[in-house]
Amino acid sequence: MCGIAGLVDPRHSADDLRAAAGAMADALAHRGPDGCGVWAMAERGVAVAHRRLAIVELSEAGAQPFVSADGRWVLSYNGELYDAADRRPALEADGHRFRGTSDTEILVELIARHGVAGALAQVDGIFAFAAYDRTEDRLWLARDRMGVKPLFYAASGSRLIFGSQLTALTACPDFRPEIDPEAVSSLLRHGYVPAPGAIYRGVRKLEAGHSLGWRPGEPVRSEPYWSLDAVIAAGRAEPFEGPPEEAVDALETLLRAAVRRQLMSDVPLGAFLSGGIDSSIVAALMAEGGARPRTFAAGFPEDPRFDESPHAAAVARHLRTEHTTIPIAERQVLDRVADLPAIFDEPLADPSGLPTHLLCAATRAAGITVALSGDGGDELFAGYDRYALATRFARRIEPVPRPLRSLGAAALEGLPRGAAGLLARALPPPWGGPEGVDRLRKAAGQLPGSGFDLYRRLLTLNPQARALALGAPGLPSPMDAAGTLPLLARMRRLDSLAYLPDDVLTKVDRASMAVGLEARVPLLDRTIVEFAWRLPDNILTHNNKSKWPLRAVLARHVPPALFERRKQGFAPPLASWLRGPLRDYARDLLLGADSGGGFLDRARVGHMLDEHLVGTHNHAVGLWPLLTFEAWRLHRSA
Missing domain, CATH: 3.40.50.620 (HUPs)
Structure with missing residues (x-):
């Protein structure tokens, strides 16, 4: 794979354009240690950069940015086309003389013949790319169908910058990123910032299966060229x-x-x-x-x-x-x-x-x-356990009238902590043990809901995310959209x-x-x-x-x-680490003089950490997003 970056900014001189694109590419050096290239067109204010990790066609014939044979298209591409060899004969029959064996050349020549939309309809692989059309003065960005390869962008007026990672955007001169409180709230809830949002205000992730074409003065609109919902509909129809x-x-x-x-x-x-x-x-x-x-x-x-x-x-x-x-x-x-x-x-x-x-x-x-x-x-x-849990809940619990479930929930939630502890100790795993009280209370909170509510709760790291993020409601998420599909x-x-x-x-x-x-x-x-x-x-x-x-x-x-065994997962034992070897790390980050940075409710965070450290609650899953954000925030300001 590789790293791509670039900008459209008519205000810059030729030297400034190249310097900016070069700095953005350098910020992606880890993605492409095998080479770096910059293409610029000063009269249009366009610069496209590339960092190369050579996988196929190791010679300079695979170097980027890559210009099409007709000179119209300039491509900076991160990815692999798995059907590239199948596309080659038709291009040769059309008269193209290949410079090498790279899939980059296949892609740029498909774009030259069919346009970006036509090429995207044909190719199969994982990719994110930028293609500049010199004839129409239009920059195209595109991302693969399932979102394997990343692509960020930010646009304002006549300026647009893009890159494989946020580090490329922050390396661009005059870009002044500001943390988005809504993104922080989403991070605390989900553990990630949902696309098309990003942690910085005004920055977007290009969504999976989307492309956008833009020229200065136009609004920025991404459009799907492939839709998972269309695939689902087709599968259900046939x-x-x-x-x-x-x-x-x-x-x-x-x-x-x-x-x-x-x-x-x-x-x-x-x-x-x-x-x-x-x-x-x-x-x-x-x-x-x-x-x-x-x-x-x-x-x-x-x-x-x-x-x-x-x-x-x-x-x-x-x-x-x-x-x-x-x-x-x-x-x-x-x-x-x-x-x-x-x-x-x-x-x-x-x-x-x-x-x-x-x-x-x-x-x-x-x-x-x-x-x-x-x-x-x-x-x-x-394959996830949460699917089976939610399905069993829907089958066994939902038929019970909601008022009865609400009464049961209230009874469990109203138990004094001592009584709840005795009950938890009497129950088998996973309800028993020192953390059984937390599990019982969480289970009680789910009783009045549906199987889908349970699924959504299992994917919510921090039910108090909005309060912890000082009331920021969070970015839109597919999790919050209404749905009509079976569970x-x-x-x-x-x-x-x-x-x-x-x-x-x-x-x-x-x-x-x-x-x-x-x-x-x-x-x-x-x-x-x-x-x-x-x-x-x-x-x-x-x-x-x-x-x-x-x-x-x-x-x-x-x-x-x-292979027939229970899933083990790949996550470390956070609960014990936060009470042991990471205890001081957590306290320094979350209780320090600069903790929160104006984005977190310090009192709530401190109370949550204290409950975990003394062992009355297991907040490990909810504390990790807080630690992640604070470590990242302090790193970016260092």
């Missing part, structure tokens, strides 16, 4: 109607093709392997035909609750991959917590971000430049629109690109996305198994005994 085993046959064929397409590379390639279903499928299909892919797993030897490495090693032995376990010690993670704001340019309160980064760094140090991951399987094929489809849709691109894919992009490692996601191939949305619920959850189709595919390659 659902898969065969027996479950036929669905597995079809899915395996699509998965095999997607993985093979994504193995193209002129540099060393490997895969992340946790031993779970999704990453194991990717590794299994990579290993077909006798190949021995290199696979990498993170190990947490000090805490077996979070250590999936033995399972990953067992799958690797069965598949005969060249496997490496990367041990991550608690001290190693704790020592790097302060580095998070430098890795994540926009605050992201995903506790697995740092372990993911350490895994990526070790994988890159082992000589790998491209790694395939299993991200996307849970959203597409209904399971509605949850999958919302996770695919929000949690997947704004948390999961953002985490993987920043964690990997910080060390110059490209991460690919074959489960998010367009063919698989479209097929997943044709599958009815009774196939997705066949035999009462979450993401049953993926399980069934994997069982053809790996014995179920090696």
Whole structure:
């Protein structure tokens, strides 16, 4: 992958334009350590920059910005087109003489012949790009269908700046970013800032599957060129109607093709392997035909609750991959917590971000430049535990009249803390134990609601986010929109629109690109996305198994005994860390003289931290976004 940046600003001289674009590109050096280029047209006030991580076509024939053969289009592109080889013959037949083998050249020539909209309708891959049309004096920005690759922009009057990360925008002269209180509120609630919003006022994320074309003086409007809702509607209109085993046959064929397409590379390639279903499928299909892919797993030897490495090693032995376990010690993670704001340019309160980064760094140090991951399987094929919880709630609790549920909730919530503690100790896990009181009270609060209310609550890190953010209501989120889909489809849709691109894919992009490692996601191939949305619920959850189709595919390659187990996740034990080794770090950040910066209610934050530290409540999930924001805020002002 790479980093892209640029600006349109007619006020600048030629030297100033190049200097500004160069500074923006330099801020993305970690994304592209193999080269830097700047193209500028002073009379139009346009400059486009690029930082290169060479993956395909390692020679200068793949350097960017790339100018089309007719001289009309200038392209700065971050991504991979997995169907590039299929597009090449038609371009050659049309008379194009290729300078090299890069997919950049394929893309710019498709744009030259069909326009941006026509090219986007054809290509398949992960990307974010800027294409400047010299004939119409128009800048185009576009982002891939599922939002794998990032793109930010800010526009005001006759000026527009853009970049792969916020660090590129903040490196642009005369750009004065201001933190948006609404974004802070959203961060505290969700753990991320939902697109199209950004942590800075006036900055936007280009949404997944969107493009925009702009010239000075025009309003900035992004438009979808691809819509997940259209895919969902098409899938529901023509659902898969065969027996479950036929669905597995079809899915395996699509998965095999997607993985093979994504193995193209002129540099060393490997895969992340946790031993779970999704990453194991990717590794299994990579290993077909006798190949021995290199696979990498993170190990947490000090805490077996979070250590999936033995399972990953067992799958690797069965598949005969060249496997490496990367041990991550608690001290190693704790020592790097302060580095998070430098890795994540926009605050992201995903506790697995740092372990993911350490895994990526070790994988890159082992000589790998491209790694395939299993991200996307849970959203597409209904793999999250919260789906099952919400569905069971809807089936078993919702039929009880709401007044009765409200009475039960009031009774539980009204129990004195001592009585609630006695009740919690008498109950089995997960309701028992020292944190059982919190769980009981949270469960009581859900009783009057619906299954979807429970799902939304499970994705809310801080129910008091608005109060903690001094009353800021937060940015619009897909989570708050009304929906008419059945419950399971509605949850999958919302996770695919929000949690997947704004948390999961953002985490993987920043964690990997910080060390110059490209991460690919074959489960998010367009063919698989479209097929997943044709599958009815009774196939997705066949035999009462979450993401049953993926399980069934994997069982053809790996014995179920090696992967049929409860999800462990990849998050560190925050609750104990905040009461132990991170205690002083948390107190310094949240209770210091400059804490809050005018964005947080210091009294509420302090009370919340105190309750956690003395052990009467477990606020770890809610405290982490507060710590993430404060660490990021202080880092940016340092």
